Amino acid sequence: MVIIIGVVDYLVTGSSGYFTVPLDVLFKSGGINTNVFPHFLGTISVGVIKFRAFAIIELGILLLILSPIGRIFLQILIYAKERDRTFVAIASVVFVILLISLYLSKFIA
Amino acid sequence: MLDLTLYYILLILVAAFFAGIIGSMAGLGGGVLIVPFLTLYFHVPISLAIGASIISVIATSSGSASAYVKDKISNIRVGTFLVLFTTTGAILGAFLEHIAPTRIIYLVFGIVLLISVMPLLKKFGEVNQPSSVKNDPIAERLSLNSHYHNMELGKEVTYNVAGVKSGSAMMLVAGILSGLLGIGSGVFKVIAMDTFMKLPIKVSTTTSNFMIGMTAAASAGIYFFNGYVNPYIAAPVAIGVLIGAVVGARLLVKTKGSTVRLVFAIIIVVVAVEMLLNGVGIRL
Numbered sequence: 001m002v003i004i005i006g007v008v009d010y011l012v013t014g015s016s017g018y019f020t021v022p023l024d025v026l027f028k029s030g031g032i033n034t035n036v037f038p039h040f041l042g043t044i045s046v047g048v049i050k051f052r053a054f055a056i057i058e059l060g061i062l063l064l065i066l067s068p069i070g071r072i073f074l075q076i077l078i079y080a081k082e083r084d085r086t087f088v089a090i091a092s093v094v095f096v097i098l099l100i101s102l103y104l105s106k107f108i109a
Numbered sequence: 110m111l112d113l114t115l116y117y118i119l120l121i122l123v124a125a126f127f128a129g130i131i132g133s134m135a136g137l138g139g140g141v142l143i144v145p146f147l148t149l150y151f152h153v154p155i156s157l158a159i160g161a162s163i164i165s166v167i168a169t170s171s172g173s174a175s176a177y178v179k180d181k182i183s184n185i186r187v188g189t190f191l192v193l194f195t196t197t198g199a200i201l202g203a204f205l206e207h208i209a210p211t212r213i214i215y216l217v218f219g220i221v222l223l224i225s226v227m228p229l230l231k232k233f234g235e236v237n238q239p240s241s242v243k244n245d246p247i248a249e250r251l252s253l254n255s256h257y258h259n260m261e262l263g264k265e266v267t268y269n270v271a272g273v274k275s276g277s278a279m280m281l282v283a284g285i286l287s288g289l290l291g292i293g294s295g296v297f298k299v300i301a302m303d304t305f306m307k308l309p310i311k312v313s314t315t316t317s318n319f320m321i322g323m324t325a326a327a328s329a330g331i332y333f334f335n336g337y338v339n340p341y342i343a344a345p346v347a348i349g350v351l352i353g354a355v356v357g358a359r360l361l362v363k364t365k366g367s368t369v370r371l372v373f374a375i376i377i378v379v380v381a382v383e384m385l386l387n388g389v390g391i392r393l
Contacts, residue, residue, distance in 0.1 A: 057340040061164060064347055065329045067171050068322035075189055086251060091189050097196040098327055104200070105330030 069098045114341070117151065122345040128165060129353020133173035134361045135373045136314030137295025138166025138321050139350055141380045153342065160337030161346045163329045166293035168347045170322025172354025173315070180362055182257050183315035184308070187270060190251060191280045191316075192323050195298070198284020199327035205289060214289060216388030222296065222381035228304050229374055242307045244269040257312060261365055268312065272305040279305060288328050293321045296380050299373060310366050314373065 072095045079087040124146050125139075132139030140162030147153040147161060177183040244254050248270035256267040279301035283294040295317050302313035332338055361369065 057344045058338070061338055061340070061343050061347060062333065064164065064167055064171065065326055065333060068167060068326040071171075071174070072189075072192070072323060075185070087186065087189060090193055094189065094192050094196055094323065097193075097200065098323065101196070101200050101203075101327040102330045104203070105328070105334055 069095065069102070072098065118341065118345045121147075121151075121342060122349040125165065125346045125349025126353040126356075129169055129172060129350035129355075130357035130360065131353075131372065131376070132165070132169040132295075132350070133318060133354040133357030134314065134364065134369060135295070135376050136299040136317030136321075137376065138162070138169045138293035138325065139353075140165050140293050141296070141376065141383060143346060143350075145383065147342065156337050157339050157342060160332040160339065161342045162292070163325050163332050164338060164343045164347050165350045166295070166325040167322045167329060168350040169354045170318055170320075170325070172351040173318045173358040174322065176355065176358035176362075177315040177318060180258070180358075182311055182362070183319050184253070184255050184257075184270075184312055185316075185319060186251065186255070187253050187302070187306075187308070187312075188316045188319040190253065191277060191298075191301075192320050194277050194280035195284035195287065195294075195320060195324040196327045198281040198286075199288040199324055201281075202285040202288020202290075203328060203331065205285065211290065212388050212390065214286075215384045218286065219381050219384030219388055222377055222384065225300050225304065226374055226377050226381075229300070229370065229377070242269045242271050245271050245273040245306075247273040255312075257309070259309075259311075259366075260363055266309065268309055269307070271307040276301045276306040284324055284327075287324050293325050295321045296377055300377075310370050310373070311361065314369060315361070 072091055076088055076091045076095060079091055125143065128139030128142040128146075131142060140159075143165045144155075144158045144162050147158040148155060153161075174183070178185065248254055253270040253273070254268060256265050258264070259266040279297065283297035283301065286292060286297065287294045298317040298320055299313045302308045302316060303310055306313075308316070
């Protein structure tokens with residue numbers, strides 16, 4: 001949903017809110033550094049407040065990435081309700097592994 | 110210039126839609142279809158294509174999983190248990206990155222995949238799990254065996270879960286591959302559940318769909334924070350795949366098990382060829 005809002009913003013304003021190169025130019029240049037878009041929490045949140053299209057899209061994509069982590073958390077709650085201790089433990093370990101991997105990913109360049 | 114960009118975005122959207130349909134039915138993320146499309150047709154740099162592929166995997170998982178959980182086809186207990194191994198593997202894979210040249214990894218697994226088509230095709234006509242399949246002791250203790258509504262037979266089908274150990278080992282390998290190569294490795298998950306754990310094919314693909322999102326999420330952060338997830342590509346991929354996955358999930362419920370098996374077998378061959386080509390240095 002958030003991604004769609006960002007796309008609509010992009011179409012309406014006709015601007016990504018950032019210095020971006022059109023796709024065909026990007027493909028021909030074969031590089032990624034010609035395109036500037038926010039991909040850190042700080043820059044994204046600033047961009048969202050200013051209603052910049054690409055910041056909103058990236059926020060939506062970040063939420064999409066986080067959704068499996070949300071799903072396993074939901075699964076913990078479901079197993080807890082069923083009083084299934086083994087599976088609460090299994091799902092919790094998975095949840096922690098995912099959090100660790102997200103934390104570690106900031107350091108791997 | 111904006112018009113051309115718009116045209117490209119629409120093309121990516123349509124391609125992503127079909128990748129979502131096929132991905133959600135075959136239990137994989139559609140990355141195997143998205144990556145060659147982006148790199149061959151659009152000459153997108155491989156790093157951006159893999160970034161888009163990771164998004165595609167998560168979108169397939171999110172789009173289809175909710176439908177499958179509702180229809181009670183996917184086995185969430187099996188999925189939760191096995192995800193333990195794939196996510197652990199994914200982290201290991203990220204650290205193992207320099208242990209072996211990726212080319213050799215691609216060659217080995219390309220060959221492994223080609224070999225694994227055989228047992229899959231042998232079971233081609235099989236609608237149900239043979240009654241000879243016994244529950245694994247671990248499956249017994251974790252009560253992994255379950256049942257699902259089979260549309261073809263119009264009745265509930267109960268099934269056992271075999272080979273939990275070999276299946277889990279395969280999941281660990283699948284996870285390591287995800288971390289190493291930046292793929293969702295849904296293909297390997299389905300093979301593990303279908304061939305080693307003897308689950309019905311639809312249960313295998315839908316449970317794989319539940320799992321791939323979590324496995325991909327374990328390595329998605331790396332691509333995201335390094336700026337490989339370009340909004341121009343990722344937005345149409347995410348939206349197209351999400352819609353495609355929802356449609357695919359609806360289709361799968363009504364599709365014959367043997368058709369699912371056929372789609373999956375074709376995908377395996379495609380992936381195997383892709384991997385072998387990568388192995389000899391031809392990047393699709």
